[in-house]
Amino acid sequence: MPSPPRKLAIATGGGDCPGLNAVIRAVVLRAHAAGIEVLGVEDGLNGLLEGTGATVRALTPIEVAPILGRGGTVLGTTNRCSPFAWRDGKAPPRDRGDELLARAQALGIDVLINVGGDGSQAISLELARRGMTVIGVPKTIDNDLDATVETFGFGTAVQVVTDALDRLRTTAESHDRTMILEVMGRHAGWIALHSGIAGGADVILIPELPYSPVHVARDLMRTLGAGRHFALVVVAEGCACVGGEVSHKAVASGGIGPSSILGGAGQRVAEEIAAVVPELELRVTALGHIQRGGTPTAYDRLLASRLGVEAVEAALRGERSVLVSSQPPDIKTVPLELAVKKMRAVDPRGQLVAHARGLGISFGDA
Numbered sequence: 001m002p003s004p005p006r007k008l009a010i011a012t013g014g015g016d017c018p019g020l021n022a023v024i025r026a027v028v029l030r031a032h033a034a035g036i037e038v039l040g041v042e043d044g045l046n047g048l049l050e051g052t053g054a055t056v057r058a059l060t061p062i063e064v065a066p067i068l069g070r071g072g073t074v075l076g077t078t079n080r081c082s083p084f085a086w087r088d089g090k091a092p093p094r095d096r097g098d099e100l101l102a103r104a105q106a107l108g109i110d111v112l113i114n115v116g117g118d119g120s121q122a123i124s125l126e127l128a129r130r131g132m133t134v135i136g137v138p139k140t141i142d143n144d145l146d147a148t149v150e151t152f153g154f155g156t157a158v159q160v161v162t163d164a165l166d167r168l169r170t171t172a173e174s175h176d177r178t179m180i181l182e183v184m185g186r187h188a189g190w191i192a193l194h195s196g197i198a199g200g201a202d203v204i205l206i207p208e209l210p211y212s213p214v215h216v217a218r219d220l221m222r223t224l225g226a227g228r229h230f231a232l233v234v235v236a237e238g239c240a241c242v243g244g245e246v247s248h249k250a251v252a253s254g255g256i257g258p259s260s261i262l263g264g265a266g267q268r269v270a271e272e273i274a275a276v277v278p279e280l281e282l283r284v285t286a287l288g289h290i291q292r293g294g295t296p297t298a299y300d301r302l303l304a305s306r307l308g309v310e311a312v313e314a315a316l317r318g319e320r321s322v323l324v325s326s327q328p329p330d331i332k333t334v335p336l337e338l339a340v341k342k343m344r345a346v347d348p349r350g351q352l353v354a355h356a357r358g359l360g361i362s363f364g365d366a
């Protein structure tokens, strides 16, 4: 039986996500109750690397008490590069993994709790391979992690998009327009599909179902011909038409990140529709990071809190290289490898898509 850990560290990596602070709070509360100290690593794992401007600080129950419902992460995060492919300006990427491990050892960290999506858990796995005890906590608004039934942040994002659709509907109704809403999700259509159903969309375009602009235009005209004067289209940022490409937009890289990210699918779809039915009046909204910011829903706070507590329980049981995973009604642990094995995509032949079709929603695919 391994001796119980005396010191845990917690880090949040990848894009921020509503519920991260609830995980941090839960880990600190449960660990302190068990007499375990918790260090918070700032900006992903950068706090364990010299010269990054980020550091490591002790987290106390008093400090985390008010953060349960706060969006973002009080530790900061990064979704740019990795400790194993560190970028300094234009120099080739270098491996700083061993430096990170040495620093963690010097600080007396027995277990690292790494909260993040597939990219962060790939980092967890490599740290584990190099000898660190790591427990992963899954997070993503995209819902694209296969190793857990659900991730916190997703429900909050779906609620934000649904609220946006409710607002777009009133202006669409007033102007007799077709409103196109571009939403996040990278290469998975979960946010678009869930919010499209909940928000009463007429057309939903997702990466898993390549569409034809002619079919989208036809289905919109059918909707509008059936006595309706407006329509709502939800476009996942990673969707593409049959034989087409996803759209990217340029972003300022800050010297280390990519110079372009997914974006522009909504505008592209508007142009494709207009090419077929120029008589439609279209407007495009890209919701962007509004979907990721702000207060988590009650359910996401609950899920995040349970994952945080169970991560500490797993550490107390002496587990290593595991991911805490929601398997309703329980939170269990699964091998860390499962988090990175494959992306969870929408099943085009699954019941959710069938139910959407049952509501008359078009995917523009046939």
Ligand SMILES: Nc1ncnc2c1ncn2[C@@H]1O[C@H](COP(=O)(O)OP(=O)(O)OP(=O)(O)O)[C@@H](O)[C@H]1O
Pocket: 011, 012, 013, 014, 015, 043, 044, 045, 046, 078, 079, 080, 081, 082, 083, 116, 117, 118, 119, 120, 121, 123, 139, 140, 141
């Ligand atoms: N601790 C970290 N330090 C540096 N970079 C990190 C860290 N964690 C994650 N990253 C980078 O961020 C990328 C994305 O992380 P991850 O997959 O966990 O996030 P996500 O929830 O899928 O969100 P997104 O991919 O939009 O950032 C990783 O591929 C990796 O390059």
Ligand SMILES: O=P(O)(O)OC[C@H]1O[C@](O)(CO)[C@@H](O)[C@@H]1O
Pocket: 015, 079, 140, 141, 142, 184, 185, 186, 237, 261, 262, 292
């Ligand atoms: O914050 P960034 O780097 O713009 O990344 C945006 C991406 O991150 C996510 O919000 C989460 O993975 C995606 O839905 C989106 O494509």
Ligand SMILES: [Mg+2]
Pocket: 014, 117, 118, 119
């Ligand atoms: Mg990712």
